[in-house]
Amino acid sequence: xxxxxxxxxxxxxxxxxxxxxxxxxxxxxxxxxxxxxxxxxxxxxxxxxxxxxxxxxxxxxxxxxxxxxxxxxxxxxxxxxxxxxxxxxxxxxxxxxxxxxxxxxxxxxxxxxxxxxxxxxxxxxxxxxxxxxxxxxxxxxxxxxxxxxxxxxxxxxxxxxxxxxxxxxxxxxxxxxxxxxxxxxxxxxxxxxxxxxxxxxxxxxxxxxxxxxxxxxxxxxxxxxxxxxxxxxxxxxxxxxxxxxxxxxxxxxxxxxxxxxxxxxxxxxxxxxxxxxxxxxxxxxxxxxxxxxxxxxxxxxxxxxxxxxxxxxxxxxxxxxxxxxxxxxxxxxxxxxxxxxxxxxxxxxxxxxxxxxxxxxxxxxxxxxxxxxxxxxxxxxxxxxxxxxxxxxxxxxxxxxxxxxxxxxxxxxxxxxxxxxxx
Amino acid sequence: xxxxxxxxxxxxxxxxxxxxxxxxxxxxxxxxxxxxxxxxxxxxxxxxxxxxxxxxxxxxxxxxxxxxxxxxxxxxxxxxxxxxxxxxxxxxxxxxxxxxxxxxxxxxxxxxxxxxxxxxxxxxxxxxxxxxxxxxxxxxxxxxxxxxxxxxxxxxxxxxxxxxxxxxxxxxxxxxxxxxxxxxxxxxxxxxxxxxxxxxxxxxxxxxxxxxxxxxxxxxxxxxxxxxxxxxxxxxxxxxxxxxxxxxxxxxxxxxxxxxxxxxxxxxxxxxxxxxxxxxxxxxxxxxxxxxxxxxxxxxxxxxxxxxxxxxxxxxxxxxxxxxxxxxxxxxxxxxxxxxxxxxxxxxxxxxxxxxxxxxxxxxxxxxxxxxxxxxxxxxxxxxxxxxxxxxxxxxxxxxxxxxxxxxxxxxxxxxxxxxxxx
Numbered sequence: 001x002x003x004x005x006x007x008x009x010x011x012x013x014x015x016x017x018x019x020x021x022x023x024x025x026x027x028x029x030x031x032x033x034x035x036x037x038x039x040x041x042x043x044x045x046x047x048x049x050x051x052x053x054x055x056x057x058x059x060x061x062x063x064x065x066x067x068x069x070x071x072x073x074x075x076x077x078x079x080x081x082x083x084x085x086x087x088x089x090x091x092x093x094x095x096x097x098x099x100x101x102x103x104x105x106x107x108x109x110x111x112x113x114x115x116x117x118x119x120x121x122x123x124x125x126x127x128x129x130x131x132x133x134x135x136x137x138x139x140x141x142x143x144x145x146x147x148x149x150x151x152x153x154x155x156x157x158x159x160x161x162x163x164x165x166x167x168x169x170x171x172x173x174x175x176x177x178x179x180x181x182x183x184x185x186x187x188x189x190x191x192x193x194x195x196x197x198x199x200x201x202x203x204x205x206x207x208x209x210x211x212x213x214x215x216x217x218x219x220x221x222x223x224x225x226x227x228x229x230x231x232x233x234x235x236x237x238x239x240x241x242x243x244x245x246x247x248x249x250x251x252x253x254x255x256x257x258x259x260x261x262x263x264x265x266x267x268x269x270x271x272x273x274x275x276x277x278x279x280x281x282x283x284x285x286x287x288x289x290x291x292x293x294x295x296x297x298x299x300x301x302x303x304x305x306x307x308x309x310x311x312x313x314x315x316x317x318x319x320x321x322x323x324x325x326x327x328x329x330x331x332x333x334x335x336x337x338x339x340x341x342x343x344x345x346x347x348x349x350x351x352x353x354x355x356x357x358x359x360x361x362x363x364x365x366x367x368x369x370x371x372x373x374x375x376x377x378x379x380x381x382x383x384x385x386x387x388x389x390x391x392x393x394x395x396x397x398x399x400x401x402x403x404x405x406x407x408x409x410x411x412x413x414x415x416x417x418x419x420x421x422x423x
Numbered sequence: 424x425x426x427x428x429x430x431x432x433x434x435x436x437x438x439x440x441x442x443x444x445x446x447x448x449x450x451x452x453x454x455x456x457x458x459x460x461x462x463x464x465x466x467x468x469x470x471x472x473x474x475x476x477x478x479x480x481x482x483x484x485x486x487x488x489x490x491x492x493x494x495x496x497x498x499x500x501x502x503x504x505x506x507x508x509x510x511x512x513x514x515x516x517x518x519x520x521x522x523x524x525x526x527x528x529x530x531x532x533x534x535x536x537x538x539x540x541x542x543x544x545x546x547x548x549x550x551x552x553x554x555x556x557x558x559x560x561x562x563x564x565x566x567x568x569x570x571x572x573x574x575x576x577x578x579x580x581x582x583x584x585x586x587x588x589x590x591x592x593x594x595x596x597x598x599x600x601x602x603x604x605x606x607x608x609x610x611x612x613x614x615x616x617x618x619x620x621x622x623x624x625x626x627x628x629x630x631x632x633x634x635x636x637x638x639x640x641x642x643x644x645x646x647x648x649x650x651x652x653x654x655x656x657x658x659x660x661x662x663x664x665x666x667x668x669x670x671x672x673x674x675x676x677x678x679x680x681x682x683x684x685x686x687x688x689x690x691x692x693x694x695x696x697x698x699x700x701x702x703x704x705x706x707x708x709x710x711x712x713x714x715x716x717x718x719x720x721x722x723x724x725x726x727x728x729x730x731x732x733x734x735x736x737x738x739x740x741x742x743x744x745x746x747x748x749x750x751x752x753x754x755x756x757x758x759x760x761x762x763x764x765x766x767x768x769x770x771x772x773x774x775x776x777x778x779x780x781x782x783x784x785x786x787x788x789x790x791x792x793x794x795x796x797x798x799x800x801x802x803x804x805x806x807x808x809x810x811x812x813x814x815x816x817x818x819x820x821x822x823x824x825x826x827x828x829x830x831x832x833x834x835x836x837x838x839x840x841x842x843x844x845x846x
Contacts, residue, residue, distance in 0.1 A: 073766050073767065101763070139763025140791075239754070245748070246749065249763075280540045332836055344526075344671060346496070348495075414753070416835055418754065419759065
């Protein structure tokens with residue numbers, strides 16, 4: 001038991017130890033935790049026939065925690081979900097549509113979001129305040145409610161506990177692959193599941209929350225404990241990815257706990273708290289990395305670790321500056337070991353850094369030591385950078401602060417996708 | 424006389440009036456101000472035969488003002504130039520090389536920068552502290568001093584007052600076009616010139632100064648007045664452009680005044696101060712816009728104006744967030760009137776904004792009024808966005824703060840250029 005250990009320290013110092021605390025459920029899904037079902041269908045918001053309406057349903061009101069974008073222009077559904085959660089910190093039905101973000105849609109947009117909530121409450125026979133609503137897609141266009149409302153009415157027939165496939169398909173926009181994970185952890189001698197699903201893949205530079213993330217668990221945990229854990233974990237997982245530096249209007253991560261696992265309520269004093277926390281962190285990190293890897297146009301996942309900063313916060317700011325640099329991202333796309341762009345990013349991050357003591361490694365290749373260039377094998381570096389996972393390790397040698405973050409390369413396809421997204 | 428008027432207010436409120444205060448010299452160049460010569464040659468740092476070494480020389484020590492990058496990893500030549508200017512706030516020889524930034528090159532890099540200064544002092548028979556040095560190009564590689572030093576020795580033979588062509592060619596890296604401007608203004612009944620030259624075009628997100636900018640004038644102005652004016656003007660010109668959000672290690676703007684214009688010294692109490700300031704502003708804005716327009720891979724100049732912010736500083740932060748957004752830049756490249764990306768950028772700028780009172784115009788097309796979407800003609804908008812100058816006007820309706828900034832679109836060519844810059 002080490003309840004005081006921050007997730008950040010867990011992450012950096014004990015990643016290998018952590019993974020022994022839980023196991024990955026190979027065929028697991030968002031509905032593996034007891035009490036959850038999910039489904040999806042095509043109601044007509046997307047031009048293709050892909051699913052564009054999805055739902056997660058719990059057999060009883062689930063303790064719920066949520067984090068929302070800090071973008072000032074929060075989309076209407078976020079307001080509605082926030083109101084719902086505020087009533088008793090529980091949700092039973094989590095509704096989502098893709099193809100339209102219902103953001104910057106004024107009063108009509110709010111009325112539409114409330115109408116979606118009411119329709120889902122009616123369809124699933126629950127109180128409106130037990131329904132959360134979230135949307136993703138184009139900003140500034142009104143929802144086609146003549147498509148959405150009949151779709152919601154049909155949803156109950158499409159809900160099942162077979163897998164999360166229909167739901168996961170319903171939340172994708174420019175994503176290429178679904179992002180879903182399930183782990184199992186022993187709490188009080190009983191199996192508990194934590195599962196998650198998420199979407200990216202553009203306007204990804206989360207601040208307090210990311211584009212859509214959904215976590216389900218059958219853990220017996222209260223809303224306050226769940227919210228506290230979600231806050232802590234989000235800061236070092238979803239908030240540590242960037243695709244393009246743009247923080248969306250619709251970012252939200254929701255965690256729902258059915259409480260159906262049969263043991264004493266979980267909290268920081270529980271002997272298995274660390275295992276649960278490690279498993280919860282793993283689910284969040286997995287989804288965050290999956291979003292970064294599937295960033296618009298991306299061919300690679302970039303992982304940046306900064307050590308030796310004056311604080312964890314400072315390390316995080318530097319990590320985000322490096323993974324957000326268009327020049328670093330382009331160099332990775334071109335497999336160019338241009339570490340000068342990394343050093344330039346560190347230097348403009350607005351953090352205290354000693355310009356004489358910086359070490360940089362690309363994989364296991366040292367390219368900078370004590371701020372002086374190290375001669376390295378360019379061919380070996382290029383070969384490393386051509387892989388689909390590129391790691392940069394920076395040691396500032398100036399303190400104990402550490403952070404890890406994830407991004408992706410900047411490619412022709414990012415430009416292609418975003419030059420013609422709306423039209 | 425309106426000496427208290429800030430450049431920002433001059434800019435926004437009196438742009439048309441301003442331009443009547445001075446005239447553009449069509450064939451003018453960096454050597455049009457009395458007392459200045461310039462030149463350039465190819466010494467062997469660039470792989471092509473393009474000029475890679477340039478110099479501006481004044482016939483006597485010129486009052487000099489300079490602003491430098493805030494990147495922590497300032498390149499060696501900046502340290503040397505700063506030391507030179509500190510002695511008597513004068514420079515007579517301003518040396519520049521392209522093809523190698525001499526940044527992150529450790530103690531050897533510093534020795535090389537001092538050696539360049541000493542060589543130029545010897546070649547032009549001036550004291551070393553009257554020589555400034557600046558470099559641009561790849562970070563982290565040592566300069567080929569066996570090319571640079573003979574080049575400097577040859578420079579005096581290549582210096583002339585015909586035009587700035589050789590010098591302007593010598594400062595380019597990935598730039599496609601030279602950036603040069605000259606204006607004439609009447610001070611005390613006498614003609615005074617202000618001229619400038621600059622380079623971009625990647626790693627452009629200046630903070631206190633930009634990639635290289637050189638301003639010459641024959642105005643009779645002291646170093647303190649020139650520095651104060653340069654600081655004020657840089658904040659609203661060079662510091663208001665972004666190509667890729669990356670602040671370079673080598674940014675510097677230098678202004679040199681030969682003082683050869685025959686009239687009383689210029690200062691804020693001089694009756695023609697406003698005219699001089701307007702002309703100086705115009706030169707800086709021209710160069711800043713030219714850098715943005717020639718950003719790596721750019722096909723368009725984007726101008727963003729924000730009004731109605733709580734302060735000018737707040738407006739500036741919002742402008743920079745919009746012009747720095749990869750999604751906004753990609754949409755402009757694709758001529759997609761996707762104003763949702765502008766609103767998302769405003770909302771994540773970290774500034775106080777009322778989410779209900781925002782107006783947005785693209786050219787003269789209103790797309791958002793009081794934060795509600797306005798139906799507009801998509802074809803007309805697309806036609807406007809296909810032009811080579813795209814203006815976005817945002818009114819937050821929340822105060823008196825105003826700012827204007829410039830950027831460029833994000834294109835396939837930006838990715839191509841930066842995926843293979845070094846190799």
